[in-house]
Amino acid sequence: MMQITCPHCGPRAQSEFIYERTVDSVVPLDAAPEQAMATLFARTNPRGVDEEIWRHTYGCRAWLIMTRHRVTNEISATRAVGPEALP
């Protein structure tokens, strides 16, 4: 089990959080259809570090961005989602 630091609530058990998607898979509102397709249906899926969007669903319900290693589960950073954080 991971311990995730919510930017609003502090360190909490992973069971309070739900994974949503990777940061690079958020489709910009003005994306062309081909670009939207590629963004929606493809993932880098690295065997290493990726930036992910999680939600503190069973807590404050806010979105957050987590930088996590997918083999070790080491979380190097979490930050709040703001308008400037997404493409």
Place this chain on the structure above:
Amino acid sequence: MSRYSALGLLRGALNGQKHWQPAWRDPEPKSHYDIIIIGGGGHGLATAYYLAKVHGLRNIAVLEKGWLGGGNTGRNTTIVRSNYRLEPLHNLFEFGLKLWHGLSDELNYNVMFSPRGAMFLGHSDADMVKLAERGDAMRCDGIDADLMTRDEVAKLEPLLDMSRDARFPIQGGLIQRRGGSARHDAVAWGYARGADSFGVDIIQKCEVTGFVRDGNAVVGVETTRGRIGAGRVGICVAGHSGHVAAMAGLKLPVESQTLQAMVTEGVKPMINSVIMSQSLHCYISQSDKGGIVFGGDPDNWPSYAQRGHPMVMEGAVAQGLALVPALSRLRMVRTWSGVTDMSFDGAPIIGETPVPNLYINGGWCYGGFKATPASGWTYAHTLATGKPHPLNAPFSLDRFERGATIDETGSGPMPNSR
């Protein structure tokens, strides 16, 4: 290669069992192969076997970074069935199930396939409607499926909690009697031995580190044991498809997650079939050694960690105990998890890629083991002819951009919500 037989065993018994030979060679890689398959799991080895057996090709190599069957082939819950609702899925898995039924004879290797019945439980009126719908869809294509009453379920599995106030009350079920389980290692070893006997080079401890390109086309692979040229290259590394395909510059509709499984100490026979559920994500069966094998949910977040996760284990065990309370007295002896390619519609990907000479077989989600023979057969056809077999044509990589997804659960492009 000498055939295995009862007579051979008997003869060996008189000669101190000195006749045993290695089941496959350990060759050095050649400089060029007509076809290279990346990944020495069940699927890759089956592909090599059918390439040699059905298509008559001989200059084939299977490259495996670890040891044969050491990835997901050895990390599943060994359930074999074809009870899917959607036509492309049940046709592919049913083709595989038919091969399973003759596999031990075909390979001259006991894969311990045991068609003891694969049963889905229904816990509500809605579940029973879904099960009837699925069973009807299967029967329309000639696949066996029987809707079961509550009493029939209780008779088959007397240890299920059938009380009206059970946590998950049982209303009935849907059984595929030809489904069951098999021994995972034997499947990899049997196909390896068969492929080797046709002259296929099975090269272990040989990790692919890159692709050799001529223009856009792939003409070989870079490995930890040097450069090897190839006419065609087939990726067959489900769980790790993402970063192998990335070496060729491809981004796949796949996210890797770990899938939880565990086994208890061995006990006398108590679970007669494979128990699954329409509403829960819990698989219960009993191995031939007597251990109760539990399968659970995928983690639902991306991960390459090949190890268990207590939160998910607890969920699977809680569901299992609610269904079969007698299991609460057993001790868990091992837990493990495999890395699964979760595709964006829940169906596998078998076919061409945008890169010439490069093919892919992956995206098996948590359902690859049962497909091993069908996956190998159709992928061999694809690699040998350059064109998909009719059974794997619907599972092409470009189906996502064409809007032709095969979404059994209807949950949309969300690999984390399956």
